[in-house]
Amino acid sequence: MNIRFARRMDSVHASTIREILKVTEQPEIISFAGGLPAPELFPVDDLLSAAERVLHETGASALQYSPSEGYAPLRESLAAESRRRGIDCSAEDILITTGSQQPLDLAGKIFLDAGDCVLTESPTYMAAIQAFQTFEVRFATVPTDDHGLISEELPALIERERPKFLYTIPNFQNPTGRTLAAQRRKTLYSIAARYGLIVIEDDPYGCLRYAGKTIPPLKSLDTEGIVIYLSTVSKTIAPGLRIGWVVAREEIRRKLTIVKQAADLHTSSLDQRIVHRYLTDFDSSAHIERIRQAYGERYAIMDATLRETMPPGFRWTHPEGGMFLWVTCPEGVDTNELLREALLRKVIFVPGQDFFPDSSGQRFMRLNFSNASPDSIREGIGRLAEVCKDAVHAHA
Numbered sequence: 001m002n003i004r005f006a007r008r009m010d011s012v013h014a015s016t017i018r019e020i021l022k023v024t025e026q027p028e029i030i031s032f033a034g035g036l037p038a039p040e041l042f043p044v045d046d047l048l049s050a051a052e053r054v055l056h057e058t059g060a061s062a063l064q065y066s067p068s069e070g071y072a073p074l075r076e077s078l079a080a081e082s083r084r085r086g087i088d089c090s091a092e093d094i095l096i097t098t099g100s101q102q103p104l105d106l107a108g109k110i111f112l113d114a115g116d117c118v119l120t121e122s123p124t125y126m127a128a129i130q131a132f133q134t135f136e137v138r139f140a141t142v143p144t145d146d147h148g149l150i151s152e153e154l155p156a157l158i159e160r161e162r163p164k165f166l167y168t169i170p171n172f173q174n175p176t177g178r179t180l181a182a183q184r185r186k187t188l189y190s191i192a193a194r195y196g197l198i199v200i201e202d203d204p205y206g207c208l209r210y211a212g213k214t215i216p217p218l219k220s221l222d223t224e225g226i227v228i229y230l231s232t233v234s235k236t237i238a239p240g241l242r243i244g245w246v247v248a249r250e251e252i253r254r255k256l257t258i259v260k261q262a263a264d265l266h267t268s269s270l271d272q273r274i275v276h277r278y279l280t281d282f283d284s285s286a287h288i289e290r291i292r293q294a295y296g297e298r299y300a301i302m303d304a305t306l307r308e309t310m311p312p313g314f315r316w317t318h319p320e321g322g323m324f325l326w327v328t329c330p331e332g333v334d335t336n337e338l339l340r341e342a343l344l345r346k347v348i349f350v351p352g353q354d355f356f357p358d359s360s361g362q363r364f365m366r367l368n369f370s371n372a373s374p375d376s377i378r379e380g381i382g383r384l385a386e387v388c389k390d391a392v393h394a395h396a
């Protein structure tokens with residue numbers, strides 16, 4: 001039977017690498033591939049108590065339909081959290097979403113027509129590329145270096161490509177782990193304001209800083225109302241809760257709310273109340289501090305083991321927070337091939353290609369350091385280094 005799918009599905013492809021990675025969830029494989037937080041740090045007991053209190057005290061309303069904008073007390077808590085990050089906002093400015101992935105799709109719906117241009121960092125978050133791709137858009141990319149996207153490149157790109165918005169991850173970017181420098185944030189904002197360019201600032205990792213100084217978000221500079229700020233409890237509490245939020249000016253938030261209504265009516269009433277209860281009754285700051293410490297240690301072990309074992313010619317980033325680092329291989333090494341060899345040695349990573357809208361980036365790999373124990377990191381990086389040595393010899 002010839003099933004007549006929508007034309008938009010022509011531009012959306014399952015990544016071959018994702019398919020390979022799906023079949024590799026065997027326990028003997030050491031994975032640096034996923035983007036998973038450390039499960040042993042999930043605050044399971046506190047969430048159990050929070051859930052019990054919610055169901056015991058307000059069970060019927062927690063199980064009922066609720067407003068699309070979100071549960072009012074949770075909007076208050078998330079506004080307070082956003083203010084702690086330097087964003088001037090109140091509960092009315094918050095839209096609660098189903099993870100911070102959902103607003104990428106919602107933003108696509110309210111801004112993008114077929115043929116429009118989206119500006120992203122190069123490389124950028126794979127699932128953002130996928131989310132925007134379904135709207136049959138073109139991508140233009142802003143080059144990056146160790147200090148994040150190079151803001152000075154923006155005016156020429158904006159004039160040439162006329163993008164609908166810029167999508168950026170300023171803190172501990174996925175996939176590179178890089179952070180946009182403070183001065184570049186100011187330059188970026190003033191250029192965006194000059195051109196009236198909407199900026200989607202995706203900030204799932206900002207709280208996971210284990211070194212250096214916090215840099216205020218772009219949204220904290222936003223006097224014009226052009227920045228749409230996204231964050232999530234996925235990395236600070238647990239991703240299974242699917243609670244994210246948006247801070248945006250009213251005109252934009254209202255449109256996002258309308259398309260959210262059409263997408264899922266509202267984010268789970270029960271999960272919103274559990275998160276609110278958890279944030280109110282338990283010490284979430286102490287919990288985040290434990291995550292920061294653990295990830296800082298794991299990063300340090302990964303970095304030290306890479307330095308001890310990798311052959312010359314391989315470079316990697318030195319993130320001050322988050323969950324990923326990004327390896328640049330010598331010219332000629334293809335990380336898609338490297339992954340096949342690595343699988344034979346029972347270690348996996350994500351090749352760079354899927355993080356580039358134009359599928360370039362064969363020289364790169366993303367390594368996740370949050371989800372493996374220190375011993376597995378040492379063992380896994382040792383195995384990976386052997387694969388890299390073989391690849392270098394093969395190209396010598």
Ligand SMILES: Cc1ncc(COP(=O)(O)O)c(C=O)c1O
Pocket residue numbers: 035098099100101102125169174202204231232233234239242243244
């Ligand atoms: C940059 C970025 N944005 C958004 C998300 C989506 O997270 P969630 O929907 O769990 O909030 C992720 C998840 O890994 C991410 O890395």
